[in-house]
Each structure stands twice: as C-alpha cells, then as structure tokens.
Amino acid sequence: MEHSISEVARMSGLTSRTLRHYDDIGLLRPVRTASNGYRWYGRRELLRLQRILFLRELDVPLAQIGRILDGDRDGVAALRRHRADLVAHRDRLEEIIATVDRTIADLTGQAHLSEEEFFTGLSARRDDLRRDLEARYGAAAGEHFTGADTVTGGWTREEHEQAAAQGRRLLRRLSEARSSGTAPGSAAVLDLMSEHYQGVRLLWPADAAAYHALADVVTGNPNQRAMIEEIDPLLPPWLADAIRAYAVRRLGYVPARGRE
C-alpha cells in the first residue's frame, strides 16, 4: 500500500511542497522514488510523519525533530530543554503584554501619572542640572553643557511629548524591574539602561564620567528626585545604582580617584 505525495498531503493536511521540503532536508524520505522521480510513501513513513506533526505542533524546530526521531537517544532531555524555552518565551510574552497595555493606556491618555516631561523636563532644567554637576564634580563635569547644539530647540511639540511619554514608560519599566527584585546591575536592567543613556544623550552629550555623575543627581537634585518619585517612590536610589552600573560595565567608566 503505497501513497503518492498528494495522497499523503491530503491525509496529513500538509502541502506537497512541504513534503518535498521534508525530503530535501532529510526529515521524511519516501520509501522509494520511482525512475520518473515520483515519491512513494509507505505505512512506516506515515507513522513517522505522524510523530513529526505532533512535535511540530509543539513548536519544536524541524532539525531537532529529526534528531529526536532518529537517534531516539534522549528525546526526553531535548523535550525538557524545549519546555524551558517555551516557559521563558511565555514569561517574556507576559511582560511584553503588560508593557503594551501600559503603553496603550499612556497613548490614549488614560494614564496621567505625570504630566511632567521626563527627558524634556530634564532639558528645561539644564541650568539647574549644570550648577548641580559643577558643584559636585567641578567645572569639567558641567563643561559639556556649553554647546548650544545639545538643546532640543529643534524639536516640535509632538516630538517633545513623545520623548516625554517615552521617558515615563522607561521609568515605569525600570520601576517594574526594581519591584520584582531585579538587581540594578543585572544584564536585563543594563539593557534598559542603554535606553536611558541614549535618552540622556539626546539632550546632552554625556560621556561615561558625566553619565556616572548623573547618578548623584537623581537622588540629590530635588526636582529630578521628585519627578522620579512621582512614578515610583523607591526608584531614585535604585536608579542611581543602575546608572553607575551602566557607566562602569557598558561605558567602561573607571571610578575616579581624582584624575583630570
């Protein structure tokens, strides 16, 4: 009892193209290929196909399916690893969905947690910030503020608002990381901090040292601190740690002992 490729396609719900593909990659070979090139499948092939379809439905990559079915050596271990991937994927989706929800709420104006602009608010208080940095670290730290090119003057009102919303979203994501017990220096947080660093650089060409100095500003500067506490009262010191961690680990900042 042999079956043509279209018969197998009908029985399995696959297309003949897919079956040809499985032949190409060696996942499911026909029992024989006639001299005219026609593929013929037998019962044993159908059994294998059935198991292929099952594993495929579990999102197991075809290559792995082949390994599981061939050397059955440790199909269970492979499945366990696959399960771990699935769970991680699902957890990540949970986070993403939550973030999307808050983003939608933010965009539709349902969330007025803070009408203040974050990055732009930062920009509006440049003089304040500059004095703060200079007082803490001397004139060199504030020097970067001199260029007029760092101002956001060229932005439209819409761009301002988008930047502000972006900043609030970022702070909320950081708040989430903090409240879930994630360390400020963990890789996941540093990834988020790269967004923060980039946001800061939109307004101010901070190098590693200047960015590092910003850590003290978010806890020490009343305006900055109040803006952040409005989103999460416990965030400022944690954010300060994250800023320092990012400056050191991703920007290569070497904690100064008085150089320059």
Next chain:
Amino acid sequence: MEHSISEVARMSGLTSRTLRHYDDIGLLRPVRTASNGYRWYGRRELLRLQRILFLRELDVPLAQIGRILDGDRDGVAALRRHRADLVAHRDRLEEIIATVDRTIADLTGQAHLSEEEFFTGLSARRDDLRRDLEARYGAAAGEHFTGADTVTGGWTREEHEQAAAQGRRLLRRLSEARSSGTAPGSAAVLDLMSEHYQGVRLLWPADAAAYHALADVVTGNPNQRAMIEEIDPLLPPWLADAIRAYAVRRLGYVPARGRE
C-alpha cells in the same frame, strides 16, 4: 552634533550592520550621507531610533514600526491588534507547555493511565471491528479489511509502543478540547482529527464512508468504548461527532441515504 554609524551603534547597542539595514529598508535614514558614503545621524534620528527600539522590544515587526512612526495615524489601533496577537500567542504557548508536560510524563512512564495500546489495540481487534462494521453497514464497509497489507505486522515492538503512546496523547488532547467546551466540528478539533484519521489509516485504508462509519463504533463497540472512556468517560459521543464532522467537512463525505 552629528554621530557616525559606530557611535550610534555603541549608544544604542545595535550593530552597524543593523543600522545599515534600517537605512536600506527605510526605517531609519541618516540625516545625511556624505559624498564618501559615510552615514551621519543627528539628534532627531536618535529620537526615532529610541522609539524604534522600544517597539522592537515589544516584538512589533519592523515594517509595522515604520508605519506606526511615519503616519502616526492609528498607531494605537495597530498596538491593540498586536496585543491581541501576543495574547493569542501566549495562550497557545500555555496549551503547548501543558501538552509537552504530559508528553514528558508519558515518555518517562510516569503516566500509566492506560497500558492498552490505542491504534495497535484497534489493530488487534480488527476482526471484531470488521464484524461490527459489516453488521451496521453491510459487507461493503468491511471490505476494506481484506487486504493483508493493512496489518501492522511489519512494525517493531518499539514502533507499536510509540504508536500506542501517540494515540493516547491524541485522545488526551481531544479530551482537553471537549472539556474546555470546544465544539467537535470546530476548526481546531478538525485539525486534531486529521491526526486521528491518519492514525486510523496506518492500520486500515479507510475512505470517507468507512471513517464516518467508525463514529458508531467508538460509541457502540464495548471494547472501543471502554478504552476511550478510560481516558475520558465523556469522550466517546463527542469523539463520534468529531469523526462525523471530519468525514463530512474534510473528506467530503456525503451522508448516505442508501447509495451503493
């Protein structure tokens, strides 16, 4: 304040290749490209990139990111649709994880719900089945059983066991669909039934009419019924409906009024 491609790469954590790619597909154009081909990015481009990264982290496809950022016309609606996709994806993952768990349990012998073989059990009772079908629908229905080529005689013991485990898993997945209130004729169930049909065909070249006749067997034949009830007491009648639905909707069976 213009930035070279490698500066932007460092700031954003992307590679220069990725930035070149974004230029190619029109997602992020440099503010200018010098006569030597070098790309230069300004503040406005960094702002756009920041929003790109945010949406990208939410698994929004690049093409859609472009549409959202350009004509901001209905970015919220797009996000809502995207959210629906994410939720569906997560729900599907939940199901898959549950199935993988049961599969692992099955493979490691932790689940001895039924030591009987399903498809192979069906095979072992071929005479029984044949008499049943003939009694219900006349000799024509049982005729398919005559070929010796339908026997699973060529199978190894391992193949028998795998087929049996596969059959039990399928019944459990069907049971899950039933208990969650899914209709036997729904697309999702028909997809599962294609596995059932294929499993049956491994043992017995049933056409649409013969498969349709099998519906009465799973409720009427004591052996079959008992085997299925062992997995889910409420499954037999529901499974019968699913078999009929599959025969009609996927195999094109026309409910007979006495033809042939």
Next chain:
DNA sequence: CTGGACCTTCTCGTTACGTCAACTTCTAGC
C-alpha cells in the same frame, strides 16, 4: 491523440539581520 491532473526540479521571496569578502577612506605616526 489530446486535455487535464499530477508530478518534477529550479528559483525567488519572506524576516531581521550575521558573516565574510573585497575595497575605499580617514587618521595618526614616522
């Protein structure tokens, strides 16, 4: 012997880039 159904082997397109390869350009040091 002809039409239609079914089969074959290319080949390109999809997504979001990674990874060479081959070349040009810029910059710093001698």
Next chain:
DNA sequence: GCTAGAAGTTGACGTAACGAGAAGGTCCAG
C-alpha cells in the same frame, strides 16, 4: 609623503520553513 590600522562602504550568501510561480515531464481517460 608613506604606511598601518581603524572605520567606513557595497555586495552577496546564509538562516527556518516553507509559499508561489515558472517551465516542463508523466499518466490516464475519452
């Protein structure tokens, strides 16, 4: 001015799992 090295460029191929379509061979019924 020369040269090495860093950084830039444009192709072009590879990835996973096929879909779609082209161009052509094969089989079967009327």
